[in-house]
Amino acid sequence: MNDALLSVENLSKGFSSGARQVAALDNVSLTISAGETLGLVGASGSGKSTLSRLLLRLLSADAGSIRFEGEDWLALNSASLRRRRARMQMVFQDPLAAFNPLASVGAVLDDPLRIHGVAAKDRRPGEIAMLLERVGLPADYAGRPVRALSGGQRQRVAIARAIAARPSLLVLDEAVSALDVTVRGRILELLVDLQKEQGIACLFISHDLAVVRAVSHRIAVMDGGRIVETGPAAALVAAPQSDAARALVAAVPRLATDPC
Amino acid sequence: MSGIFCSLRQLSVTYGRGVAAALDGIDLDIVAGERLAIIGESGSGKSTLARALAGLLPEGARVGGEMLWPGLGHAPRPGRDFGVVFQDPGSSLNPVLTIGEQVAEGARRHLGLSWKQAYVRAEELLGRVRIPQPDRTMRAFPHQLSGGQRQRVAIAAAIAARPALLIADEATSALDVVVQAEMVRLLDGLVREDGMTLLFITHDIALASGFVDRIAVFRNARLVEAGPVRSVLSAPKSDYTAALIASHRDLATPPLIAEVQP
Numbered sequence: 001m002n003d004a005l006l007s008v009e010n011l012s013k014g015f016s017s018g019a020r021q022v023a024a025l026d027n028v029s030l031t032i033s034a035g036e037t038l039g040l041v042g043a044s045g046s047g048k049s050t051l052s053r054l055l056l057r058l059l060s061a062d063a064g065s066i067r068f069e070g071e072d073w074l075a076l077n078s079a080s081l082r083r084r085r086a087r088m089q090m091v092f093q094d095p096l097a098a099f100n101p102l103a104s105v106g107a108v109l110d111d112p113l114r115i116h117g118v119a120a121k122d123r124r125p126g127e128i129a130m131l132l133e134r135v136g137l138p139a140d141y142a143g144r145p146v147r148a149l150s151g152g153q154r155q156r157v158a159i160a161r162a163i164a165a166r167p168s169l170l171v172l173d174e175a176v177s178a179l180d181v182t183v184r185g186r187i188l189e190l191l192v193d194l195q196k197e198q199g200i201a202c203l204f205i206s207h208d209l210a211v212v213r214a215v216s217h218r219i220a221v222m223d224g225g226r227i228v229e230t231g232p233a234a235a236l237v238a239a240p241q242s243d244a245a246r247a248l249v250a251a252v253p254r255l256a257t258d259p260c
Numbered sequence: 261m262s263g264i265f266c267s268l269r270q271l272s273v274t275y276g277r278g279v280a281a282a283l284d285g286i287d288l289d290i291v292a293g294e295r296l297a298i299i300g301e302s303g304s305g306k307s308t309l310a311r312a313l314a315g316l317l318p319e320g321a322r323v324g325g326e327m328l329w330p331g332l333g334h335a336p337r338p339g340r341d342f343g344v345v346f347q348d349p350g351s352s353l354n355p356v357l358t359i360g361e362q363v364a365e366g367a368r369r370h371l372g373l374s375w376k377q378a379y380v381r382a383e384e385l386l387g388r389v390r391i392p393q394p395d396r397t398m399r400a401f402p403h404q405l406s407g408g409q410r411q412r413v414a415i416a417a418a419i420a421a422r423p424a425l426l427i428a429d430e431a432t433s434a435l436d437v438v439v440q441a442e443m444v445r446l447l448d449g450l451v452r453e454d455g456m457t458l459l460f461i462t463h464d465i466a467l468a469s470g471f472v473d474r475i476a477v478f479r480n481a482r483l484v485e486a487g488p489v490r491s492v493l494s495a496p497k498s499d500y501t502a503a504l505i506a507s508h509r510d511l512a513t514p515p516l517i518a519e520v521q522p
Contacts, residue, residue, distance in 0.1 A: 037517065043436045043437075043438050043439065044406070044407060044408075044435070044436040044439065045406070150302075151302065180301035180302055180463060181301070181463065181464070181465075181504065181507045181508065182301065182503060182504065182507045183301075184507070185507045185509070188516055189516060192516045192517055195517075207436035207437055207438075208437050209437070209511065210509045210510050210511055210513070211509060213509075213511055213513075213515055214509055214513065214515050214516050214517075215515070215516055215517055216515075216517070217517065233515065234515075237511050247438050248437065248438060249511065250441070251437040251438045251440065251441040252437065252510050252511050253437075253441075253464060253466040253467040253469075253470060253510065254466060254470070254510050254512075255465070255466045255469050255493060255505065255508050255510070256466075256469040256470045256489065256493070
């Protein structure tokens with residue numbers, strides 16, 4: 001796969017817990033093309049978050065390789081990694097824990113613009129206003145403390161921060177799981193719009209297959225540290241092949257208009 | 261299903277020096293033996309309702325209106341007349357007590373059992389909540405169990421003294437969907453077998469709709485509407501309930517993206 005934006009091959013990572021050795025990731029391979037959303041779904045402890053941390057190099061791999069934008073991602077030294085990180089950005093589950101609690105929205109968005117040299121100092125306020133507008137927040141929110149925002153607004157700021165550095169790939173780890181359902185729908189729509197506008201690829205990680213289905217072109221199912229099934233979203237949901245995928249399909253709550 | 265178990269009349273709660281009420285003039289009857297879902301988003305007041313019923317409101321909370329317990333005829337005794345399962349079993353279980361001690365404690369205290377008898381009952385209860393190898397788990401500590409297993413233990417502890425009412429406050433929200441589905445099946449089975457009244461508090465209207473009898477929808481401290489599942493879902497009286505139903509996503513909902521043809 002030459003045209004893959006990201007390609008992960010035979011990635012493994014173990015943790016030791018006392019005398020016990022746990023294979024959190026076991027020979028995981030996957031690819032994401034430019035502008036594509038790959039949904040990664042699995043139960044708690046299946047290895048989804050370990051994979052996202054390895055991708056962001058917040059953890060080191062035991063074995064395997066990651067190629068991102070044509071480069072050996074795991075071989076980058078810290079200085080070049082810091083520069084390249086602009087291209088792969090992350091949105092976490094809990095947007096309050098992901099921010100400096102004392103920061104204002106403007107300061108949160110100013111950081112990536114400054115650190116990655118996206119805009120000169122005098123152009124940054126304009127850029128921040130544009131980012132806020134793009135995620136559906138009024139420009140005057142720049143002066144507000146992050147703490148004073150609702151959960152949904154905070155997650156919009158987290159997305160604005162992630163796209164500020166002009167990434168080609170967003171890694172979203174349970175990014176909508178803590179939000180109310182009505183808010184969640186609007187954040188999903190925002191992500192899909194951003195992808196259409198800017199062609200950003202996404203790795204969308206969640207335990208909730210219904211949410212993954214809504215935004216993903218392809219879906220990969222994880223179980224016990226392995227990817228047990230990958231396929232186009234519609235096909236996988238319609239005819240799951242693995243036990244793990246079948247369990248995830250069966251567990252999606254449905255509105256029971258006829259209670260049994 | 262007969263008789264009112266608990267009756268709320270114009271119940272209001274305001275925290276601290278706040279002006280905005282966390283619950284505002286709630287009139288609601290809980291019928292003995294029913295499974296009632298309390299549905300609401302963040303800030304709707306649903307957890308305040310659970311705390312008010314369980315007598316767990318913080319000091320300084322101002323309560324107005326009445327809570328009547330005709331089904332009991334006296335003020336409810338925590339643990340004996342009702343059990344509560346919270347969202348995070350990691351913080352509701354005591355980290356330095358064994359699983360056996362925490363489940364047995366309620367049975368010993370409220371059912372007049374000896375520790376020995378209470379341990380026998382605790383092991384039975386762990387079996388009922390489908391903990392594998394209950395005898396071994398009795399000696400384990402909470403940190404040695406997974407989140408789902410811990411929540412099963414919390415349920416066992418909550419029903420140890422055979423309460424008439426079980427309050428589950430977002431008890432499945434921290435679990436992944438597969439474990440969540442198992443937990444709902446477990447709660448449903450337990451309340452059916454024991455004839456308990458269940459108050460199932462959740463933000464997920466679809467999850468509740470699969471097994472409860474009635475739904476009460478809360479928003480911004482007020483009760484928006486209440487009724488049997490089927491009528492609330494098929495003919496919601498309020499726009500808010502309609503919006504909640506419309507924002508539900510399952511696998512039959514059309515995706516937000518156009519799928520690329522390979």
